[in-house]
Amino acid sequence: MRYELYYWPGIPGRGEFVRLALEAGRAKYVDVARLPKRSGGGVSALMRWMEDDAVKRRPFAPPYLKAGRLIIGQTANILLYLGPRLGLVPEDEGSRLWVHQLQLTIADFVSEIHDVHHPIASSLYYHQQKREARRYAGHFLAERLPKFLGYFEEVLAANARGKGYMVGKALSYVDLSTFQLIGGLHYAFPNAMARIAADIPRLLVLHERIATHPRLAAYLASERRLDFNENGIFRHYPELDPG
Amino acid sequence: MRYELYYWPGIPGRGEFVRLALEAGRAKYVDVARLPKRSGGGVSALMRWMEDDAVKRRPFAPPYLKAGRLIIGQTANILLYLGPRLGLVPEDEGSRLWVHQLQLTIADFVSEIHDVHHPIASSLYYHQQKREARRYAGHFLAERLPKFLGYFEEVLAANARGKGYMVGKALSYVDLSTFQLIGGLHYAFPNAMARIAADIPRLLVLHERIATHPRLAAYLASERRLDFNENGIFRHYPELDPG
Numbered sequence: 001m002r003y004e005l006y007y008w009p010g011i012p013g014r015g016e017f018v019r020l021a022l023e024a025g026r027a028k029y030v031d032v033a034r035l036p037k038r039s040g041g042g043v044s045a046l047m048r049w050m051e052d053d054a055v056k057r058r059p060f061a062p063p064y065l066k067a068g069r070l071i072i073g074q075t076a077n078i079l080l081y082l083g084p085r086l087g088l089v090p091e092d093e094g095s096r097l098w099v100h101q102l103q104l105t106i107a108d109f110v111s112e113i114h115d116v117h118h119p120i121a122s123s124l125y126y127h128q129q130k131r132e133a134r135r136y137a138g139h140f141l142a143e144r145l146p147k148f149l150g151y152f153e154e155v156l157a158a159n160a161r162g163k164g165y166m167v168g169k170a171l172s173y174v175d176l177s178t179f180q181l182i183g184g185l186h187y188a189f190p191n192a193m194a195r196i197a198a199d200i201p202r203l204l205v206l207h208e209r210i211a212t213h214p215r216l217a218a219y220l221a222s223e224r225r226l227d228f229n230e231n232g233i234f235r236h237y238p239e240l241d242p243g
Numbered sequence: 244m245r246y247e248l249y250y251w252p253g254i255p256g257r258g259e260f261v262r263l264a265l266e267a268g269r270a271k272y273v274d275v276a277r278l279p280k281r282s283g284g285g286v287s288a289l290m291r292w293m294e295d296d297a298v299k300r301r302p303f304a305p306p307y308l309k310a311g312r313l314i315i316g317q318t319a320n321i322l323l324y325l326g327p328r329l330g331l332v333p334e335d336e337g338s339r340l341w342v343h344q345l346q347l348t349i350a351d352f353v354s355e356i357h358d359v360h361h362p363i364a365s366s367l368y369y370h371q372q373k374r375e376a377r378r379y380a381g382h383f384l385a386e387r388l389p390k391f392l393g394y395f396e397e398v399l400a401a402n403a404r405g406k407g408y409m410v411g412k413a414l415s416y417v418d419l420s421t422f423q424l425i426g427g428l429h430y431a432f433p434n435a436m437a438r439i440a441a442d443i444p445r446l447l448v449l450h451e452r453i454a455t456h457p458r459l460a461a462y463l464a465s466e467r468r469l470d471f472n473e474n475g476i477f478r479h480y481p482e483l484d485p486g
Contacts, residue, residue: 056401056402057341057398057401058397058398058401059344060348060351060391060394069337070337070340072340072344073344073348074343074344074347074348076347077340077343077344077347080323080340080343081340094312094313097313097315097320097323097324098300100317100320100323101302101315101316101317101320104317104319104320104347105303105316105317108303108354111351111354115358119362119363119375119379120362120375120378120379120382121379121382121383121386123382123386124382132362132363132375132378135363135375136362136363136364139363139364139366139367140364143364143366148303151303154301155300155301158299158300158301159299
């Protein structure tokens, strides 16, 4: 199977959670919207399956994955589909539900991380909701960041025989998403992450391990990997991360 | 299997999406936190599986479902598990992924609906973020409500041979969740819903059909059904729904 990934070309965003799984699972895939327009890429390629009336099961938003005739939307749903096919989940149903549950909890966290810089409306620019963003960020850094990271740290601690993986004894897609989450938080909130570092040793080790995982290291060094930037979900605005 | 549902006792909230599936699927279940405290209910029963160190795979937040030894968290994940067991999804994998994808899109919408009255922080009361809520609500009603409802209306239209169901030709859990969504929106935003009614005829018909579905009608008339209220996700604050 040659997969087609569709996501906004200029940001890692939610697409990166899927890309990491495709890369770690050595999948054959095309990152369609990042192709040049003359090769069928660009944003118009991205919109095609979302806006064409002839498409019966249109996704609400990117990312989505074309897998043969299937068009699969929602990040966690794409990973639910890819996990068993790429060897990135354990075999038993209980563990698969648990991996998916953790992925959905990451999705909730990512949504709150987005709202730090966009608390009022996605249709406005950051500078149009800066005052509200500052107030949101105060609560986010004091309450939500420690709560979510504390939870994932406990998940790692509770999987004590798991060699540092989130679930079971091998790499699963939720490890890859956790890597992306920690990297993004370091980028966006370096001060807050420095303050919390001593409380999340296992998450920091996991982040390092994934970064140096042979298949991932090659990808991360390649041009396929997109840097975090201020158009994406994880944005660094110093005024939202006071020292 | 006798399921145990765990959710906050005083609100329909996200627990109701699970409850509707259990009721429509004629499942045997106990709504644990709504039992009297002397029978093992109450909020302390709810917290037990979330806070006990002996629990290996603790959920981050309610609702969660105990199914034998499994503890399953995240609303959409619970429905993913229950769907095939209660006959509330089609057989083929593509349709199951599609139902789940729609459920996750509902979850995104529900999260935004919550943020209308809590745009800054869950830890604050509504009256402490009233000004921001008013600004959020303006964008939500003008942009997000029509976008999400327009999408789900198109999903129904595209499933033209489906007898008014969202996916395939029979009731699935996403129909039940859509029912709850429309009911909640009518409760919270009667003015906005009146304005948009002509654009979402199929969603309104679906809402009526589910309300009068024999199994559901009995449940909805029972004491097991909780009313919407101002502690839940769908809240009616007149200042957030101008006429």
